[in-house]
Amino acid sequence: MRRVAALSVTAALALTATGCLSSGDDGGGGSDTVTVWTSVDQPVSDGLEKAVKAKADADGIKIDWQRVENINQLIMTKIQANDAPDIAMIPQPGVVADIVRRGAAYPLDDVVDMSALQSSMVPGTLDAGTVDGKLYGLLISMNIKSLVWYNKPAWEKAGYTAPESIDQLNALTDQMKKDGNTPWCMGIESDTATGWPATDWFEELIMKYGGPDVYNQWVTHEIPFDSDVVRQAAKEFEELMFTEGNVLGGQKAISSTNFGTAGNPMFEDPPKCWMYKQGSFITGFFPDSTTSDLDTNVGVFGFPWATEDQKPVLGGGDLGVLMSDSDNAKKVMGYLSETDIGNDAAPNSSFISPHKDFDMSLYPNEITRQVADVGYNATTFLFDGSDQMPGEVGAGSFWKEMTAWISGQQDLDTTLKNIDNSWPS
Incomplete structure (x- = not known):
């Protein structure tokens, strides 16, 4: 990270x-x-x-x-x-x-x-x-950042399987909720860098919906934040993260939950949440009882594709x-x-x-x-977008405005416009 x-x-x-x-x-x-x-x-x-x-x-x-x-x-x-x-x-x-x-x-x-x-x-x-x-x-x-982690024994017992498309991911989320489970773990708190995990989500979805060319145009601001592809990403994020019962603690807990510990409730018995999207480094934050035997305790799948012909990976x-x-x-x-x-x-x-x-x-x-x-099977590797943007955006307004939106302090329109306005001329 x-x-x-x-x-x-x-x-x-x-x-x-x-x-x-x-x-x-x-x-x-x-x-x-x-x-x-x-x-x-x-x-x-x-x-x-x-x-x-x-x-x-x-x-x-x-x-x-x-x-x-x-x-x-x-x-x-x-x-x-x-x-x-x-x-x-x-x-x-x-x-x-x-x-x-x-x-x-x-x-x-x-x-x-x-x-x-x-x-x-x-x-x-x-x-x-x-x-x-x-x-x-x-x-x-x-x-690699295009990853979703889960409790392997609990998944096997419940009969869940890794989705291969975003539609299947949405269906799995709904199925977990019907089973009485909380599908998602989520946290974006990271001290002075609070908000960066949300930028990874947006990068993932923009990459998957728009493909590499659109993604790269967005990273360089040829395509603004206030655009159709970003709004499509926001809509999917809202559906997964803001829908009642989808996230441990609800939407308002996301901005105050630390990213490093957000996934740990997956490994309680029974799990308090069932999926956590985070990069390959996150296993170092899992509980010692889990990391003592990663292969037995932890499962992972690549964040699914939007279309079969476009399989980019974020990293x-x-x-x-x-x-x-x-x-x-x-x-x-x-x-x-x-x-x-x-x-x-x-x-x-x-x-x-x-x-x-x-x-x-x-x-x-x-x-x-x-x-x-996951990386070796990708059609294209795309570098983390916020790491390529000007510092005042990628490590500034993007983090800040995502946090304000997720915590309910402002609407999406304001969020996207504020990020666009922060871009250096």
């Missing part, structure tokens, strides 16, 4: 960069040393570092691997000071684009094997880091950006593009490879394999 980190992006992007691209000898500890920055979770970082260093050792390259906090903001100050790392793993495409605009990144088209990547990687993942027709950000680790991840033109930095960027770079990270962390030909037996459990499979 990159939501809290996103809060600092707006301030970071306001900086005026005066620096230039680093050479192979600047900021990298000498020509034989390549500095790599990342903010991924420690277990993922440790695994990737181990794999990179093993490859680098064979080529006589030293690696200075650093895990840093607030990388989106810190990288901008380092660009300004002409002290950027050789490679940075950036969690937001919008920040990658800003680095490119500042002249602080090198294109990767001649650094990595583009033909191999186009056949290996999930469709759409290369698009996430493409700026002005050139690849500047290579997705190295991937997370995020970390994009490798080359900020030095040294030969060694280019070699390390090449390592990071290889399918096996995640072999040491996968067994011991939440790492999911964006390569469809990754050895899935390396994932630590069946749940992770199922999550990865």
